[in-house]
Amino acid sequence: MKDMQEGYTTADGRKIGGVVMEMKNITLRFGGVVAIKDISFDIRQGEIRAIIGPNGAGKSSMLNVISGFYVPSEGEVWYRGAKRPKMRPYEIAQQGIARTFQNIALFEGMSVLDNVMTGRLGHMKSGLIAQALWKGKAEAEEVANREVAERVIDFLEIQHIRKTPVGRLPYGLKKRVELARALAAEPKLLLLDEPMAGMNVEEKEDMSRFILDVNDEFGTTITLIEHDMGVVMDLSDRVVVMDYGKKIGDGTPDEVRNNQAVIDAYLGVASD
Amino acid sequence: MFYRESGDFKTSYEQDSQTFPIKFDRYRYYAVLAIAFLVVPFVINDYWANAILLPFLIYAIAAIGLNILVGYAGQVSLGTGGFMAVGAYACYKFMTMMPEVSMFVHVLLAGGMTAIVCVAFGLPSLRIKGFYLAVATLAAQFFLVWLFNRVPWFYNYSASGQISAPERDVFGILITGPNAPAWATYMFSLIFLTFCALIARNLTRGTLGRSWMAIRDMDIAAEIIGVNPMKAKLTAFGVSGFFIGISGALFFSVYLGAVEVGEAFGITKSFLVLFMVIIGGLGSIFGSFAGAAFLVLLPVVLKVVGVDVLGWPTDIVAHFQLVIVGALIIVFLIMEPHGLAQLWRVAKEKLRLWPFPH
Numbered sequence: 001m002k003d004m005q006e007g008y009t010t011a012d013g014r015k016i017g018g019v020v021m022e023m024k025n026i027t028l029r030f031g032g033v034v035a036i037k038d039i040s041f042d043i044r045q046g047e048i049r050a051i052i053g054p055n056g057a058g059k060s061s062m063l064n065v066i067s068g069f070y071v072p073s074e075g076e077v078w079y080r081g082a083k084r085p086k087m088r089p090y091e092i093a094q095q096g097i098a099r100t101f102q103n104i105a106l107f108e109g110m111s112v113l114d115n116v117m118t119g120r121l122g123h124m125k126s127g128l129i130a131q132a133l134w135k136g137k138a139e140a141e142e143v144a145n146r147e148v149a150e151r152v153i154d155f156l157e158i159q160h161i162r163k164t165p166v167g168r169l170p171y172g173l174k175k176r177v178e179l180a181r182a183l184a185a186e187p188k189l190l191l192l193d194e195p196m197a198g199m200n201v202e203e204k205e206d207m208s209r210f211i212l213d214v215n216d217e218f219g220t221t222i223t224l225i226e227h228d229m230g231v232v233m234d235l236s237d238r239v240v241v242m243d244y245g246k247k248i249g250d251g252t253p254d255e256v257r258n259n260q261a262v263i264d265a266y267l268g269v270a271s272d
Numbered sequence: 273m274f275y276r277e278s279g280d281f282k283t284s285y286e287q288d289s290q291t292f293p294i295k296f297d298r299y300r301y302y303a304v305l306a307i308a309f310l311v312v313p314f315v316i317n318d319y320w321a322n323a324i325l326l327p328f329l330i331y332a333i334a335a336i337g338l339n340i341l342v343g344y345a346g347q348v349s350l351g352t353g354g355f356m357a358v359g360a361y362a363c364y365k366f367m368t369m370m371p372e373v374s375m376f377v378h379v380l381l382a383g384g385m386t387a388i389v390c391v392a393f394g395l396p397s398l399r400i401k402g403f404y405l406a407v408a409t410l411a412a413q414f415f416l417v418w419l420f421n422r423v424p425w426f427y428n429y430s431a432s433g434q435i436s437a438p439e440r441d442v443f444g445i446l447i448t449g450p451n452a453p454a455w456a457t458y459m460f461s462l463i464f465l466t467f468c469a470l471i472a473r474n475l476t477r478g479t480l481g482r483s484w485m486a487i488r489d490m491d492i493a494a495e496i497i498g499v500n501p502m503k504a505k506l507t508a509f510g511v512s513g514f515f516i517g518i519s520g521a522l523f524f525s526v527y528l529g530a531v532e533v534g535e536a537f538g539i540t541k542s543f544l545v546l547f548m549v550i551i552g553g554l555g556s557i558f559g560s561f562a563g564a565a566f567l568v569l570l571p572v573v574l575k576v577v578g579v580d581v582l583g584w585p586t587d588i589v590a591h592f593q594l595v596i597v598g599a600l601i602i603v604f605l606i607m608e609p610h611g612l613a614q615l616w617r618v619a620k621e622k623l624r625l626w627p628f629p630h
Binding site for chain 2: 011067068069088089090094095098099101105106107108110114117118119121124126128129132133134138139141142143146147150181184185231
């Protein structure tokens, strides 16, 4: 089913392309603690890839490795056909990887619009002098990027809170604003760290719809971490299962669901 | 009644992101500019210029500069006095080395020189933040004052160790030295303040301002979503230094005329400007104006009330002033940590709905 070069077709008939990002034998150590141990997997163009596992399995660490916040102790990260050299996180972001955070990391003192516009920073190039003078180049660039930001705001249905300071918003909306900030960067790869943590059913449904729509309309490749199994199994095309820093399963939701190691990790092993 | 956005439709993003989106605000702003440029110069006298208007204009520039660093970029600085001294001494050196060049150029060059020095002292901010950065900038304060005291080249080997501004004119009108007319010094400072405020506003509403605020609010997240922290912090130091240098240059050349560095640009100056920023409102250009006006006017008002109205002895009033300023700062920090700018914002919110409460 999975050809390395050609990609595959999902159960609902979407075409999944070639490999966008490949993790090769990633190991991550903090002193003596091994957070991730020798994990390899790939993320393909246009798919929704989930990383699941019990608490402390190393999922968020994995996401931090992908987004460049952690540098793996061993192993290689391949992004769009090239090995990633040592880079600062902001350079990685400018390569088209955007993310949201488990504990919302919005800029509380700024309005929703300004938060979304910070997502566009990588696309705005006008210099100090041009910005100081404002009229002309800087303003034209601001307006062009504002249009993109407004499309995202429209898409995520947060027009009514555009000018509200983020600090005043309720939790569910903050999560959505954070998604908007990530989307405004027009990422090639979008990383979502527990996008539905702490939400009620209705908010989860909204968020699921947004994730599917993003994938569908923009063709964005998405990698997400989520604890709600129902959501993960419904949304994702392929799932990586981690436990104690090791990969114990990888495949379609159905394959993973029937994997004995995964069942053991989640439900425990009966001791005879 | 008039303070409404209703009926004032924005049909483009340019209109939506303008500085004063509400029509009444816009006209008020034009009116203030017109009065400042067209009315005040004709009614100004020496007392008003030297006691109130010049210090207000010059401190407002310094407060805008510091507000960019502390309020927008979140990098605490206690080196303002030292950086103003850099502006003053740079201006003095440029004035004596190139007497034929216009004062406008001297002041701008002094700002540029201060920006460079400020960026150099901002380098530690890449590694440390908060209190520790404050201590690093405090080191800048003491080092710079020491430097200007100890290296005679900076004060052109004058016997007193002071620098005093030679007489310079712009378009034939004297603006430095004891014979400069009040209106000319006022206009010269006002032009620079207007220029600085416009630049500060443009920078803070655009890309650079957003990257500063992102670093201030959550530096790690900012870096992960694509803000280059080094660039954001150092540009904040640079821009801030530019404004502070301009204010230092004006403070020396236009306002004081002669300066002894430890006295004019000591640590108390750093705190004074920091208090202006805190009382006025962190992260607000208007707040910089409000804070500067407040701390410049307060001693004058207290003196008028205490000495002229109540007839108290001058020294008691002077002591009272210290007590009141101290108490007010504490009250402000507790009651309204976002400063006068926040009070102004709340007042405007209420005005928009007036006469209805909600």
